[in-house]
Amino acid sequence: MSGPRPQWLLMAGHVPADGTGGGIVRYTLELARGLVRGGEVDLHLLTDASATRTLPDLVGGGRSVPMPRVPGPLAAAAERGLLTRVLGDRYDVVQGAKHLLPRGVRARGVLTIHDMLVLDRPQDFGRLKRTLLARPYLASLRQADTLLCVSQATRERLSQWAPRAAQDAAVVPLATSPSLLAGAATPVPQLDGRPFALVVGDASARKNLPVVLEAFTDVVRTRPDARLAQVGPPAWGVSSYGPHHAELLASGHLVQLERVEDATLRWCYENAAVSLSPSLVEGFGLPAAEALDLGSPLVTSLDPALVEVSGDRAEHLPADDPAAWAAAVLRHLEAPPRERRRPAVSRTWDDVAAETVQAVLGR
Secondary structure (H helix, E strand, C coil): CCCCCCEEEEEECCCCCCCCCCHHHHHHHHHHHHHHHHCCCEEEEEECHHHCCHHHHHHCCCEEEECCCCCHHHHHHHHHHHHHHHHCCCCCEEEECCCCCCCCCCCEEEEEECCCHHHHCHHHCCHHHHHHHHHHHHHHHHHCCEEEECCHHHHHHHHHHCHHHHHCCEECCCCCCHHHHCCCCCCCCCCCCCCEEEEECCCEHHHCHHHHHHHHHHHHHHCCCCEEEEECCCCCCCECCCCCHHHHHHHCCEEEECCCCHHHHHHHHHHCCEEEECCCCCCCCHHHHHHHHCCCCEEEECCHHHHHHHHHHCEEECCCCHHHHHHHHHHHHCCCCCCCCCCCCCCCHHHHHHHHHHHHHCC
């Protein structure tokens, strides 16, 4: 490696200028912050042109390298091919935080594997995206010198598609963001003073919202005062709400909140009677970890990643059994009030960053 500190380029072209978005955006920002705090590498950020000025400030340091301006559908091609001319040989490490690595760069290639959805569930993606992404994704993970899986469950899914690559992949689990754990919580007026259940995630098909919405139609027959809060970004693929969505939304029993601040999300976790993670497939299941770290009772599906993250600290139910989910929600809604004590948080993003550097550089 050249110089006193390795030159580390984190590909962050998917992060918008305001830093909002889903789990991979949160991963990229929190990892960048952890790398800056750790001080072991000299961080550079490959950014969308609109985020060139703001992103370094959002993560507390690092230098910005703007991506070439290309139409959205061609972004994958740009990251795989055109960037080679932009990056040259200036970096010791180039890390892809979302699916892709550039071809032909001499730097050590690092790819984070969040999940294998584009291959396991291509029906969740639009035709153009799955056409343009699947092959480059496979090529990138075979090209990478270091693969970082966010869970053992994801590493096992990787082994189905690239057995040799999976053998040497490191598992680096994620953590709850410091901004969720600190500072004041902001109440949600529609929920404040009401009993409610919480589900955090978008409305893509794998999130399995229809089973929770169907369960909640049973819940409100017994507890008409109850609400279901859905917090998350807009769906990135085909939305799936099921047949009960309009009914619950019209009656006010479903409260949908998009792009909320962490202070609001924290309040939801801390005040929900129960948090629900009904997903069919997760790579890690960050909302489950967040719920536990903020002291919320938790019910998850039997998805391997969710069970891995939550263990015996949560109740696990079949993803296709609305009656079981309704019964679980009612148990928590009707449980006697008790003082919640937030457990000690045993894992931080500084741990994630340090383990990432260890996996890549061996130190």
